[in-house]
Amino acid sequence: MDQAYRVLVIDDSPMVFKAVKRAIEPEGFQVVDQAFNGQEGLEKIDLLKPDLIILDVTMPIMDGIETAEALFQKNPDAKVIMLSAMGDEELTSKAKQIGIKIFLTKPFKPEELLKNIRSIL
Amino acid sequence: MEQDKFRFFCNCFEDAFKKNLAEMFDVQIKSCNDIRKDSEKKLSAVVGVVGIYKGRIHVTMTEDLIQHLYESANGESILDEMDLCFYLAELTNMITGSAITLLNNNYKGSNLRLTPPAIFADENLDIVTPQIQLSSHTYSSNYGPIRVEIGFEGV
Numbered sequence: 001m002d003q004a005y006r007v008l009v010i011d012d013s014p015m016v017f018k019a020v021k022r023a024i025e026p027e028g029f030q031v032v033d034q035a036f037n038g039q040e041g042l043e044k045i046d047l048l049k050p051d052l053i054i055l056d057v058t059m060p061i062m063d064g065i066e067t068a069e070a071l072f073q074k075n076p077d078a079k080v081i082m083l084s085a086m087g088d089e090e091l092t093s094k095a096k097q098i099g100i101k102i103f104l105t106k107p108f109k110p111e112e113l114l115k116n117i118r119s120i121l
Numbered sequence: 122m123e124q125d126k127f128r129f130f131c132n133c134f135e136d137a138f139k140k141n142l143a144e145m146f147d148v149q150i151k152s153c154n155d156i157r158k159d160s161e162k163k164l165s166a167v168v169g170v171v172g173i174y175k176g177r178i179h180v181t182m183t184e185d186l187i188q189h190l191y192e193s194a195n196g197e198s199i200l201d202e203m204d205l206c207f208y209l210a211e212l213t214n215m216i217t218g219s220a221i222t223l224l225n226n227n228y229k230g231s232n233l234r235l236t237p238p239a240i241f242a243d244e245n246l247d248i249v250t251p252q253i254q255l256s257s258h259t260y261s262s263n264y265g266p267i268r269v270e271i272g273f274e275g276v
Contacts, residue, residue, distance in 0.1 A: 012237055014204070015211040022195070058214070058235045085218025085235060088225035105222075106215045107145055107194070 005121055008048060009034045010041035010067065011056035011083065016106070020054055023110035024117065036060075038067030045071065045078075052121060057084035057091070065094060072099045079120050083108065127273060130224060131256045134178060134271050137220035142262070146193045150260035150267060161185060161265065162242075164206055166213040169236035170221065173228075176253070176273035178220075180213045186265030187212075202242070210238035 007029050009017050017034040025031060032048050035041035038055075039062045045053065053071070057064035064082060071078050080102075082095050087105035095103050102116045142148040161183040170176045184205055191199045191208050199205050214235060221233045253272040260267045 013211050013214070014207050019195070058218075058237060060237050085215045086222050086225070087218075088222045090225060090229070090232065106211075106218065 004028055004030050005051040005117075006030050006032045006048070007052045007054060007117075008032055008041070008044055008050035009054045010038060010044075010059070010064070011054070012036045012059045013056070016056065016083070019108075019110075020113070023108075023113050027114055029117065038062030038064060038070070041067055042070055052079045052081065052117060054081050054083055057082065057086065065098065068095070068100055069098050081113075081116055081120060127254050127256070129227075130174075130176075130273060131258075131271050133220045133223050134217070134269065135258060137216050137223070138260075138267070138269060141216045141219055142190075146190050148190070148193075148262050148264065150262045153259055153261040153266065164209050165241040166206075166210045166238050167241070168210075168213050168217045168238045170217070170233055170273075171236060172233035173231045174233065174273050176271070178213065178217045179268075179270040179272070180209070180216075181268040182209060183265035186262065186267065189264040206240040206242065210240050214238050 007024065009020050009031060011017060011034065021031045032050055033044055035044045037059045041055070055064045055067060064084070068080060068082065071080065076099070080100055082100045082103045083106060084091065085106045092103050102120055104113065104116060139150055142150055163181050163183050164187065165179060165181045167177055167179045170178065187205050187209050188199055190212065199208060218235055221235060225231050225233050253274055255270060255272045257268065257270045
């Protein structure tokens with residue numbers, strides 16, 4: 001079983017939050033909280049100091065790209081997996097430009113998410 | 122929007138629905154008559170699209186179908202109506218995202234993006250927007266019908 005790394009999910013979908021929990025908690029990861037937009041996400045990152053952030057793109061108030069830009073400015077070593085229903089070349093290229101190393105499209109397979117989490121941590 | 126381009130947009134969304142339902146849930150759909158007269162309880166989700174073109178995708182499904190799709194993907198049942206709404210929103214989001222990916226890769230610079238979904242619980246919901254090109258499609262499946270309405274600002 002994996003070390004109890006702490007994971008924050010920043011996604012406005014309760015269903016995605018449940019799916020991530022279901023995929024990774026049996027493997028020993030601890031999903032500490034959900035934030036419903038990027039602004040809330042940045043606040044919870046400061047408060048909870050998670051080891052990993054799973055970050056959606058399309059969210060109200062502050063989207064995933066803006067959130068990642070703000071996060072990497074403060075902490076260039078932050079571990080972030082971006083998750084999105086869209087996966088076009090412009091978006092993935094933009095994500096890579098701002099420092100996102102792993103970009104997964106929804107729907108994700110649990111084993112694919114786990115593999116990527118293990119590779120980034 | 123030119124008619125040919127609008128037709129291509131609609132085909133992308135239709136194909137995304139058919140492909141994702143088949144691959145994710147092993148559910149086959151085929152065109153049928155309007156489902157609005159069907160008496161089963163339905164939910165609707167609307168996802169907006171912004172970018173060089175603006176539009177919306179409006180999906181209506183019966184609660185039974187949404188329940189079946191959830192069970193198929195997650196191996197457990199949804200117990201409350203709120204979760205049914207959230208799941209329909211997420212499904213609509215994912216399938217629309219799949220179509221948008223294809224459109225953006227085909228039309229570089231379109232920068233089409235999704236807006237967060239809105240959910241409605243209504244028997245027969247019509248959304249009327251002036252100056253929008255609209256294409257409606259209804260499908261049947263073994264678990265319940267689906268109505269998909271694709272609208273984009275056009276000529």
